[in-house]
Amino acid sequence: MxxxxxxxxxxxxxxxxxxxxxxxxxxxxxxxxxxxxxxxxxxxxxxxxxxxxxxxxxxFVLGTPQKATLSSDNNNVIGRKSELICNSLSTTYPSNHTLNFTYNWKINDVSSPANSRYYYSSSKKTLIIMNVSREDAGKRFKCSATESGDGVTGYTSDYSDEFIYTVIYGPDECKLSLSSPLTLEEGETSSTISCSSECYPPCSYRWRNVSAGIVIGADGKFQLEKATRYQTGNYECTCRNNATEYTKTHTSTLQIVVQHTSFFVEGNEGRNEITVDEYNEDVRFKCLITTQWESTVQIMFQGVILKEQFQTRSLSFSYNSITCLHAGIYTCGGNNEYGKVPSATIKVFVRCSPRPLRQTNQNFTGSLYESVTLNLSTLAYPEPGSTGFLWHKESGMRWISLRSNTDLLISSSGLHSSLTIMNVSQQDYGQYRVTVTNAIGSYEHYLFLVDRNEQKNESTTVNCTVETDKTGLIVGICFGILSAVLTVYSTFITIALKRKTSNTGTQSKEESTKQTTYINVAEGGTSRNDSGSSGNKNNSIELYTDLARSSVDDKTTYDVIQKI
Structure with a gap:
């Protein structure tokens, strides 16, 4: 049985x-x-x-092994050794058999591809990846198990689910969006500054102002809005991989240089507008440029270079004797191999009494019954303004004060004044006087209005055409007319010269107690530089000294200073 x-x-x-x-x-x-x-x-x-x-x-009844499973030792860090393990269970009955498993691997659907870094255990149960690299990331691994023994080849299991291999790597470097050093001008807003790195899992980022010791950004980005000189320094970005049991960081440094220019008059630091008295001996401009590189530095007045120096970060310029002609805008700036450095300006006001702004037109012409405008521009600070100009008209031995009315329009503001005669009549011709006054002093300026037609006639030759049979009579009449014309003309010239001489004498007496010499800004005698050269205001070129001679064209060149 x-x-x-x-x-x-x-x-x-x-x-x-x-x-x-x-x-x-x-x-x-x-x-x-x-x-x-x-x-x-x-x-x-x-x-x-x-x-x-x-x-x-x-x-023993052979069975198909259970579906294979694939696991990792979680050492999938770049540069390390990593193992993938395949497992399956036998279904052969009874289970006390002596059959064993051999394993099969597929990588990206290729059976056991050759790779110098891939090794297998004896039964291929374990796949060993030597020196994990980023090229392993994303590869698809799967395996199966085949049961066999002495003389017996059993069944093969189904393949495991695909295992997507990940590689933990980075950061190898923190990449900055801008190169170092980053140069900004004070007040400039930088573009967004960011750092990044190739990492898995993704890195975290942190920006820190090393100089100030403060964190300024935790998302890998930051921006300097209206940068100030105090933000100059080193900025550090730290890239960090926070994977479990793997922490790696990398740091990159960005140097930020906020260039700025300090421009001031000694004794007036921090002020960009100053007021000084004429002939002040202590006006010294100083320019300091904060930059990483030596630069070409210039000090300019109204766009004209007063002094320039190469390969430096500072420059000084001084006036021995500042005058009203030196009032205006002074600028310090420059450039270096990386571009322009920021500029700074100072507005200088010079307190001075009024005087002609330039060689003005003394003689104006007008025709009867037409309108004409007489203009005057001055140089003074404080400005005479609307109340600082008084117009007078000579009438015999008297001066008549003029006011705006239906026939006259007087317009004054700042440094300028004008008199418009709406409908010129015979009595409007002659000499006008404008008294210009400010808080420092005053002066009188003389203008002349002449008939345009008379001015033309003065240069016209009188020709007499005579008939031969009345030569004697006609010659006598022409001679008489010519003599009368010459007599009237000589009388007019004599009276004008006497008035002019009288005015000159009066003005000379007034000026004898207070002589003022005005210096052209271009004259070297009003400034000094670091080489020690200096000038003397007493040796300067005279622009005008006697206001009564203000109508004389002495061909003196006046510099024009713009209203600030």
Whole structure:
């Protein structure tokens, strides 16, 4: 009788088929099922005695291994050794068999591709990646298991789910969006400054002002709005990989230089507008440029270079004797190999009494019954303004004060005044006087209005055409007319000269107590530089000293100073 042992008790399977004398027995089953596996024993009954076991056999029913699973040692860090492990469970019954698994790998759907960095254990259960690199990132790994033994090749499992390999790397460097050093002008707003790095998982970022010791940005970006000189310094960006059991950082430094120019008059630091008295001896301009590089520095007045120096960061310029002509806008600036440096300006006001702004037109012409305008521009500070100009008209031995009315329009503001005669009449011709006054002093300026037609006639030659039979009479009449014209003209000239001489004498007496010499800004005698050269105001070129001679064209050149 043939028995099958299951759950520790025998089950009669079938009677044997064979020859008992020779011990040749055969057992047949209809289909093989997992439950058919186990121990089969041949038992012999001899009479009523117990059954004796003569022989036993174990039947193993091969099964398909369970679907493979793939795991990692989580050492997938660039440069390290990493292992991938494939597992499966046997379904062969009973389980006390001696069959083993061999494993198959696919990488990106290619079976066991050759790679100098990939190694396998003896059964290929483990795939070893030596020196993990970024090229391993994103690769798709899967595996299967095949059961086999001595002379037996079993079944192969299904492939595992794909394992997408990730590589932990970075940061190798922090890349800055702007190169160092970054140069800004004071007041300038920088573009957005950012740092970045190639990392997995993504890095975190932090900006820090090293000079000030403060954190200024935690998202990898920051911007300087209206940069100030105090923001000059080193700025540091730290890129950090915060992966578990792997912390790596990298730091890059950006140097920011905020260029600025300090321009001031000594004794007036921090002020960009100053007022000084004429002939002040202590007007010294100083320019300091804060920059990383030496530069070409210039001090200019009204756009004209007063002094220039190369390969420096500072420059000084001084006036020995400042005059009203030196009032205006002074600028300090320059350039270097990286471009222009920021400029700074100072407005200088010079307190001075009024005087002509330039060689003005003394003579104006007008025609009867037409309008004409007489103009005057002055140089003075404080400005005379609307109340600082008084107009007079000479009438015989008197001066008549003029006011705006229906026939006259007087317009005064700042440094300028004008008199418009709406409808010129004969009595409007002659000499006018303008008295200009400010808080420092005053002066008188003289203008002349003449008939345009008379001025033309003065240069016209009188021609007499005579008939031959009345030559004597006509010549006598022409001679008489010519003599009368010459007599009137000489009388007019004599009176004018006497008035002019009288005015000159009066003005000279007034000026004898207070002589003022005005210096052209271009004259070297009014300034000094670092080389020690200086001038003397007493040796300067005289622009005017006697106001009564203000109508004389002495061809003196006046510099024009613009209203500030």
């Amino acid at each position: 043939l028995q099958y042992d299951s759950a520790s008790f025998p089950v009669v399977v079938s009677a044997f088929i064979g020859d008992a004398l020779t011990g040749n027995f055969t057992v047949r089953t209809n289909g093989v099922h997992t439950q058919d596996g186990g121990i089969y024993r041949l038992g012999v009954n001899q009479g009523a005695a117990d059954t004796d076991t003569e022989q036993c056999s174990i039947v």
